Amino acid sequence: MSGKEKRAFDPLRPFTRLIRSIRKRALHRKFGEDWNAKSAFQNRSYASYEAYLEHQKAKLETHDFADYDTEFRKELRERLAGLDVAWQGRTALCLAARIGTEVKAFLDLGCFAIGIDLNPGKENRYVVQGDFHELQFAPKSVDVVYTNSLDHAFDIDRIAKEVLKVLKPDGLFIVEAVQGRDQGVNPGFFESFFWKNIDELIRVLEKAGFSVTHRTPIARPWPGEAICFKPAKL
Numbered sequence: 001m002s003g004k005e006k007r008a009f010d011p012l013r014p015f016t017r018l019i020r021s022i023r024k025r026a027l028h029r030k031f032g033e034d035w036n037a038k039s040a041f042q043n044r045s046y047a048s049y050e051a052y053l054e055h056q057k058a059k060l061e062t063h064d065f066a067d068y069d070t071e072f073r074k075e076l077r078e079r080l081a082g083l084d085v086a087w088q089g090r091t092a093l094c095l096a097a098r099i100g101t102e103v104k105a106f107l108d109l110g111c112f113a114i115g116i117d118l119n120p121g122k123e124n125r126y127v128v129q130g131d132f133h134e135l136q137f138a139p140k141s142v143d144v145v146y147t148n149s150l151d152h153a154f155d156i157d158r159i160a161k162e163v164l165k166v167l168k169p170d171g172l173f174i175v176e177a178v179q180g181r182d183q184g185v186n187p188g189f190f191e192s193f194f195w196k197n198i199d200e201l202i203r204v205l206e207k208a209g210f211s212v213t214h215r216t217p218i219a220r221p222w223p224g225e226a227i228c229f230k231p232a233k234l
Contacts, residue, residue, distance in 0.1 A: 027062070028189065031055050035187075040200040041156075042181075044192040052154045052192060053131075057119040059190045060098065068221065069101045075220050076105040083214070083228065085144075085172065087111055093135075093142045093166065095159075096149035100126025106146070135162045142166045148176035148221070150201065153193040160208035164231060173210060173229040177201055178222045185223070198225050205229060 034045040046052040080087065088110035094102040097115025103126040106113035116130030130136055132147070133155060145163050153159055163173055179185045180195040187194040195201045202212060210229035218226050 027055065027058055033189075035194075040196045041204075042187070042194045043154075044187075046154075046192075049154060053118060056152055056190065056192070060119045060121055065099050065101070069099060069104075072221055073101050073104050073108070076102060077108045079216075079218065079226060080105060080109055080174075090143040091141070092144040092146060093137065094127075095132040095145065095147035095163075096152055097127045100124060102146055102148070103127060106144070111144070132162060133158045135166050137166045139165050140168050142171060143168055144172045144174065146174045146176075150175060150177060151187060151191040151193055151195075156193060156204055157208060160205055160210070164209050167231060169231060171231065172213075173205075173231075174226065175201075175205070175229065176218060176224060176226045178224040183223070198227070202227060206232070 031044075031046075031051070035042045036045055044052075046055070087106070090106075090111045092103075092106040092111040092113040094100075094106065094113065094115035097103055097117050097120070099121060100115050103113045103115040107126075113126075115127035116132065116135070117127050118129070118131060120127035120129055132149075132153075145167055150156065150159070167173060177195075177198050180197040180200070182197040206212070209232050211232045212227060213230050214226075214228040216226050218224055
């Protein structure tokens with residue numbers, strides 16, 4: 001019996017879904033859907049940084065990542081394997097890694113990998129608690145930084161500075177970004193930062209000190225692009 005079939009017969013699954021739905025409605029009432037538009041970008045309105053943290057931490061309570069953990073692990077592993085990178089023995093840091101799916105993909109390729117998340121859940125072997133606006137790792141200590149969660153940023157410039165801090169001078173920053181509003185995509189309830197299109201996001205990261213080395217379209221977990229950056233040479 002497959003993992004999906006086992007979950008389909010879980011007698012507690014309807015109850016769990018109900019609890020998640022109730023929790024999500026309560027969050028909607030608390031945080032609303034107010035956004036501030038700044039030229040090519042939108043930022044969700046929060047009363048404070050603490051409110052932002054509370055909102056983002058709650059995502060784990062309202063989502064079922066079981067299928068994602070199996071399917072996206074394989075999808076990402078194949079994408080990474082297609083890059084011209086010798087993965088064995090590299091150090092990889094995954095930002096906003098939730099339950100650790102991205103970390104597992106890097107481990108599959110032979111990396112020493114760890115993730116951070118505001119709320120990694122209980123007994124998570126792959127992800128430690130952390131904020132990608134303030135990374136707790138040593139400067140110039142990481143070969144690869146990966147994220148597909150820049151649409152959950154509070155301050156994109158601050159995140160870019162933190163990545164530059166921990167990344168080795170010849171390191172690789174991999175961003176997987178969903179298409180933007182120009183492509184008919186709108187942010188979901190837990191997104192806090194959104195763009196008109198991916199080119200605008202790239203321009204922000206280039207201004208912060210990165211240069212693009214590779215771009216490729218992706219279809220899952222959503223239509224978008226995988227973009228590889230290197231720290232720009234001064």
